[in-house]
Amino acid sequence: MPPSLDLMSPETRANPYPLYAELRRSGIRQVEPGGMWAVSRYDDVVTVMKDPRRFSSAGLGQGFLPPWLPRNPVAQSLVMQDPPLHTRLRGRVSRTFGPAALAVLEPKIRAIADQLTRQLLRHDGSVDFMSEFALHLPVNVLGLLLGLHPEQSPQLKQWADDLINLPAGRHPPEEQHRVRESLASLEQCFEELLSTRRASPGDDLVSELLRPDAEGAMLSHDELMSFLFALLPAGVETTVYLLANTLVVLSEHPEDRARVLKNPALLPQLLEEVLRYEPPAHSSLRLVTEDTELSGVRLPQGSLVVVLLASALRDERHFPDADRFRLDRERSSHLAFGHGIHYCLGALLARLEARLGLEALFSQLRDFSRASAELHWAPSLIARGPLALPLHLTPTHPRE
Numbered sequence: 001m002p003p004s005l006d007l008m009s010p011e012t013r014a015n016p017y018p019l020y021a022e023l024r025r026s027g028i029r030q031v032e033p034g035g036m037w038a039v040s041r042y043d044d045v046v047t048v049m050k051d052p053r054r055f056s057s058a059g060l061g062q063g064f065l066p067p068w069l070p071r072n073p074v075a076q077s078l079v080m081q082d083p084p085l086h087t088r089l090r091g092r093v094s095r096t097f098g099p100a101a102l103a104v105l106e107p108k109i110r111a112i113a114d115q116l117t118r119q120l121l122r123h124d125g126s127v128d129f130m131s132e133f134a135l136h137l138p139v140n141v142l143g144l145l146l147g148l149h150p151e152q153s154p155q156l157k158q159w160a161d162d163l164i165n166l167p168a169g170r171h172p173p174e175e176q177h178r179v180r181e182s183l184a185s186l187e188q189c190f191e192e193l194l195s196t197r198r199a200s201p202g203d204d205l206v207s208e209l210l211r212p213d214a215e216g217a218m219l220s221h222d223e224l225m226s227f228l229f230a231l232l233p234a235g236v237e238t239t240v241y242l243l244a245n246t247l248v249v250l251s252e253h254p255e256d257r258a259r260v261l262k263n264p265a266l267l268p269q270l271l272e273e274v275l276r277y278e279p280p281a282h283s284s285l286r287l288v289t290e291d292t293e294l295s296g297v298r299l300p301q302g303s304l305v306v307v308l309l310a311s312a313l314r315d316e317r318h319f320p321d322a323d324r325f326r327l328d329r330e331r332s333s334h335l336a337f338g339h340g341i342h343y344c345l346g347a348l349l350a351r352l353e354a355r356l357g358l359e360a361l362f363s364q365l366r367d368f369s370r371a372s373a374e375l376h377w378a379p380s381l382i383a384r385g386p387l388a389l390p391l392h393l394t395p396t397h398p399r400e
């Protein structure tokens, strides 16, 4: 296999789009790492995501269960299940992320965003947007959603980091011990949360998950635990990167930046175009359940398929002028939140969080720019975002 087809090479992680374009030209190809089959065109991506019978989500948990970890509830979570189990679980949890639940959260998210903005603007000179803002908003919102105490947020962030870094990280023995302890503490925190809410239910997500559905069916303890665990990788890292990628894109498009800073009503369309152009969830994985054919290529049973969402979102056959960021692009169904039965349960929440976060920040900014031209992207195949994002901020009102 030519070395140029390595999805994880440093050159590809720095800028994966030339390789994605080459893959779209040549069709379905085997790539590194591991000889996975890369599916890169929009139509093929939709075909795979719509067909859980031939392309299973089982096995996505492997990265979360290294040999040195005795157990990890996330490895059995919703996103890694196929029908009929997935259908039942999804039916039970989907209402917890609907518009009614979000309307309750909105003022609280706005308050968190205002407070993070105030803290960010206290910095003179350059400030790292990732560690001072983007990493905090989704963790705090998840804490709200679960009904945790605000003081538990830093701890939740550490647990989220440990869980998220499992598939990509190299863990020497002393690290392994720390991660095992960390996940055990997270499990204990969720155990306590479940028993508190069982004793006195409230209007939070955990209380809702504990209620029987219309037919009187309840989630088992293990199902509850894996769902709660899965919210950390699913809901934190992706939203952090949506916030950060938006600022990266705007830093490179001064005219659009000026327009959005002047007119926050443009934020929803800005976010949709960032989700297409620089999507935080770059890819997903599927396992081929039987010998099958896709666009003329034979895929053997048991092979792994990498579904390149970010490539599909640059497919010229579907998006005119696909490699250009266009703030005024007409809305077209994008795949940034997936497609089919696993379509992101948190899509509404993620859009709300990002809009409120940026609304709070932009209301206090006249302009911003990157403090360093160089960007280091997270070394991940699944998620794309910068590791750090140093910015120079020009506030609307001079600092006190």
Ligand code: HEM
Pocket (backbone or CB within 6 Å): 057, 078, 079, 080, 090, 230, 231, 234, 235, 236, 238, 239, 242, 279, 280, 281, 284, 285, 335, 336, 337, 338, 339, 341, 342, 343, 344, 345, 346, 347, 349, 350
């Ligand atoms: C910008 C932010 C986000 C992006 C780009 C994103 C993207 C995605 C994608 C692509 C999938 C489908 C994965 C697959 O089919 O293999 C997915 C599933 C999921 N997401 Fe998100 N997500 C985001 C935020 C969130 C948030 C905030 C939450 C909850 C707090 C969340 C919860 C979930 C869950 C539970 C699933 C699994 C659904 C299922 O299997 O039925 N996501 N997400």
